[in-house]
Amino acid sequence: MNIYSDWFKVDLHIHTDFSKKTKTNDYQGHFDINVLKQKLLDNDIKLFSLTDHNIINVDAYENYYTNFKAGDPELLIGCEFDIEVPESGTPRTYHSVIIFDNNSIDDVKIISKKIEDLYIAKRLLDTDRKIVIDDLYDLFNEFNFFFIPHAGNTKSILDPYRGYDMKLCQQMVLLMPSAFEKVKESVRQKYNEGFDLLKSFDFQEKDDIPYINFSDNHNCDRYPCTNKDGDDHEFYCIKGQPTFESIRFAFIDPKSRIKKYSEVEVLKRFDNFLHSIEIKNNKLIEDANVFFSPNLNVIIGGRSSGKSLLFNILGNKIGNSKSDLNKYTLDVSDIKIKSFLDTDYKSSITYNLSDVIYINQGDIVNYFENNSLKDLIKESGKSEEYKFALEYFKGEKNGLSELVDKLIDLYSELIDSLNSNFTLHHRDIESIFDTSYFFKAINNVENKKETFDKSSELLNELLNNIDDFKVNENWELIDLELKLVDDFKKLVTSKKNDFDIVQQRHLSKGNLIRSVNEIIKSKNETLDLKGREKESSNHRLRLLKDNIFDLFDLLKRFQDHCLLIDSYSYNFSKEININNEVTVVLEIENQDNINKKIFDGLNFAGLPPKSVYDSLVKLANSQIKIKNFPDNSPDNLRKKIVTLLGPIHECFDKPMEYLKYSEDSSSKNNSPGFNSEKYLETILKNGNSKIVFIDQPEDNLGNRFITNNLIDIIRDLKFKKEIFLVTHNPSIVVYGDAENIIMCTNDENKVKYQQFVLEEKVHQKEICEVLDGGHYIFDQRARKYNIKKLIQS
Known part of the structure; x- marks a missing residue:
């Protein structure tokens, strides 16, 4: 027994x-x-x-x-x-x-x-x-x-x-x-x-x-x-x-x-739950073999009796990173542990990370304070969804970076364009209106190399793969389907022949125009001085027009992109459904506008900023300056914007995480106690682990939650997982119907661990002496019902 x-x-x-x-x-x-x-x-x-x-x-x-x-x-x-x-x-x-x-x-x-x-x-x-x-x-x-x-x-x-x-x-x-x-x-x-x-x-x-x-x-x-x-x-x-x-x-x-x-x-449990721990020759702990129930194990005792010490020893022996024995300065190398599947005691047991939930005192509140619910997500089997959510934010961060990169590129183009030649001299005007003549070259040959290469590649791939399609081992074609494939091959072959003709005609047209332009060029070279001067002036006029059109085109593209920056908002969120009552939300909120951040990096010399477009055009024209930089070069602008947007980029790396509840509220607008209750309830109900460690959960929980929710959760969960609870709450021990009670005592700095059971009267007395309100809880449980109504009737 x-x-x-x-x-x-x-x-x-x-x-x-x-x-x-x-x-x-x-x-x-x-x-x-x-x-x-x-x-x-x-x-x-x-x-x-x-x-x-x-x-x-x-x-x-x-x-x-x-x-x-x-x-x-x-x-x-x-x-x-x-x-x-x-x-x-x-x-x-x-x-x-x-x-x-x-x-x-x-x-x-x-x-x-x-x-x-x-x-x-x-x-x-x-x-x-x-x-x-x-x-x-x-x-x-x-x-x-x-x-x-x-x-x-x-x-x-x-x-x-x-x-x-x-x-x-x-x-x-x-x-x-x-x-x-x-x-x-x-x-x-x-x-x-x-x-x-x-x-x-x-x-x-x-x-x-x-x-x-x-x-x-x-x-x-x-x-x-x-x-x-x-x-x-x-x-x-x-x-x-x-x-x-x-x-x-x-x-x-x-x-x-x-x-x-x-x-x-x-x-009955046949997985690798903790079976027992063997303590020998320890300067602080009396020799003992403590056996564990595969169900609910509660660790109780007075102040400084060794409750959390045992909790941390167990965490250390299963290699949990959250266990902390440093504060005890205790050598536990001689303490041995044994799992259900072990024949002998060992120095330690290795469990997968997903096998164990390990919650220290204050952990639950800390999860919210640190805006990280990763443990809950992991225990709920939603790690892949969490990974995809983080990838989503990474993608949005890259999108912002690309938006900024393009802004800098357009600014660089603007700087270059503003340095172009926009001057038409008086002599050029006179020469253009002179009665002399010259021969104009033909400039309307369309460059179709890129589209021709794509079309050619497509046709070749179709023709090269049709025969493989007919004999693929993963499907079989009937006669009618084979005929359709052959007809399609004929169609593609026909289009390839037509395409070859189109390419040849375009090539011939180009060769003809180039030949004509060579003739025009040679004839212009034989003209008199006035004619050649008129040709040069018209050439400079064309360059002036191209520069002006290019500048307006660039300004339009630059303005359109600046409007994206002005209106950019980084309100992004992803939801991970845990159950019908709780959803984890990953979110970043737009707290600083991108355009305002850019304005902060510029010295407007008293001029109020209007828009990103207006500001950067003025910057390109040296009407305003980049703060703390010697010039307004694109590279300096990039450095300034990257520095200013650093905190925003960090938001994408660490989105805020919170719980959204079914009653249209969230952990953002609820008390730490309420959030702790929801967190613990969720992680216990949805966990995929085999062993659960919780150190004094009642520290951040209300008595109503413990009585109405936590105890029912534990009573159901303990037949599915092995639970270790450090507690001083008698309701958890008694109403939770703990299968194993580990009593911790400290006599002259020597810790002693004993095992008690609820159904032993002698043990009940000692449990009541340690747990505040224990006598009342045992009495209430024995009554079982409120029989006032029975007596009155």
């Missing part, structure tokens, strides 16, 4: 041949306690009871207790009673198993005598034994016992109450430490609805009515068959140690502590 709470098979309804004394022919075959014991061992039963009808087989109990040895199933005293409800006016009785918090032969004899004396006083025949519920109270008021009535067969507790007062029946079951036996899953919902009518609103629709089925075996040779000669029994399991107190905890919290064996089999 593990020293943490674990599942064990239980069977509290087994008959002996004594049942034949009170029910004719009730038992099949011969009963032998040793045969039953071996059957129980074969079926791995840890806790059982002998529950005959209205009688106790004292000899069977005495035989078992006398020969009991370590490893044998634990035996609790029990009896199955026929209970009548006189007020109902019907002779029908119901069966209820009563299980006592007793396991000694002396107690067996005392309880048996009380039962026998009752029936003698009532003058009832052995085969007509029955009692009323008040008899149970009177007989056993000094004993702790469980009341487990049948509720799903012919001896159901509902039968005598149905025609009398069903509400009274329901009240009794809620008020007593009880469970229902022999109830089909298909009718449990009906029972729950009836109980909900009595419970206060906060307790309604909770899965907290205990249902449990036992074998009701009447033939030890055929154990574990049901009833006398029925089908094989489907075992139920209870979580804890094989004790009466474990049953009490199970009836208080059935959702966490009662399951069919088949369900427990599904919950």
Whole structure:
């Protein structure tokens, strides 16, 4: 048996041949306690009871207790009673198993005598034994016992109450430490609805009515068959140690502590969770072997008792980078650790990064303060989407850089263009209007080399690949398709021939014009001085016109691009959906306009800036200056703008990350506490990890969230992941139903680690002494319901 709470098979309804004394022919075959014991061992039963009808087989109990040895199933005293409800006016009785918090032969004899004396006083025949519920109270008021009535067969507790007062029946079951036996899953919902009518609103629709089925075996040779000669029994399991107190905890919290064996089999962990840690010869920590549950492990203790020390030792031993042992100056090289899959203890265990969530104190708030939710994204299996989002921002950053580069290039063109010749001399004007003549060259030959090269490449690729297309191994063409391919090849070949002709004609045209221009050039050289001067003047006029047109064209392009800069806004965002309630948003916000940044780098000498275009045109004309630079060269302008836009470029590298919630709010406009709750809830619900470490999560969480959300999350999660929680909050320990409690104490600077379980009364006392409010939480859990409404009714 593990020293943490674990599942064990239980069977509290087994008959002996004594049942034949009170029910004719009730038992099949011969009963032998040793045969039953071996059957129980074969079926791995840890806790059982002998529950005959209205009688106790004292000899069977005495035989078992006398020969009991370590490893044998634990035996609790029990009896199955026929209970009548006189007020109902019907002779029908119901069966209820009563299980006592007793396991000694002396107690067996005392309880048996009380039962026998009752029936003698009532003058009832052995085969007509029955009692009323008040008899149970009177007989056993000094004993702790469980009341487990049948509720799903012919001896159901509902039968005598149905025609009398069903509400009274329901009240009794809620008020007593009880469970229902022999109830089909298909009718449990009906029972729950009836109980909900009595419970206060906060307790309604909770899965907290205990249902449990036992074998009701009447033939030890055929154990574990049901009833006398029925089908094989489907075992139920209870979580804890094989004790009466474990049953009490199970009836208080059935959702966490009662399951069919088949369900427990599904919950069993076979992945590489942490198994235990071995501490020896350490100057600060007492020697210990601490074993870990594959479910919920809570680390508790007073101030400076070694809670966070153990948390960080475990993080160090699994190689987690966030563990911090430096503050303890402690050598942990001799501390060994073991995983579920290891045979021996090791110095350390290596896990994949995605296998472990490790959250230190204050980490959750720090994630928001640092604007990084990368851990949440990773744990939610959204790393690829995160990578694509960052690539998107990188692309937008490159887009801005390209926008600036083009601005500088256009500015450089403007500088060059302004240095061009825009002068037409008086002599040129006179020469242009002179009556002399010259021959004008032909200048309208279109340069089609680039488009011809592309067309030629396309045609050649089509022709080269058509034959490969016909015989490709990944598809097969039918005859009609093959004919289409051949026809297409003929079409392409035809177009290639036509294209060759077009190219040849264009080449011939170009050659002809070049030849004509050579002739014109030679003739112009034979003209008189006036004619040649007129030719030169017209040539300079053409250059002047080209320079002017080029400048206006450049100014138009420059103005259009400057308008892009003026209107540029870097409001970009990408969303990564985590679940229906939470989305991670990566965002950069436009806080500084690009044009204003550019203006900041220029000295306007008192002239107010109008636009980027107006400013850079003035800069190109030296009407204004670049601050702290000797001249207005394009290279200096580039350096100035790159420096000024540096903070904006950094925004693209580290976009702000925040959570957007389904209720139309976000972590940007909520309190740190609220955000911490949402973060923790999200990372736990969506994590892909196998092991979760959290150091004192309650530090940044509200009590309402812990009670209403976190505990439910942990209760569900602990059967899917191994959880380690350092906490001083009793609600997490008790309502979270921790399977393993590691108690930390510090006596004269020597830390001690002990393992406790909730269902052990001695442990409960020590847990309450360490956790503030522990007594209250244990008391509230034991009450289970707000029964004010029941009492009033």
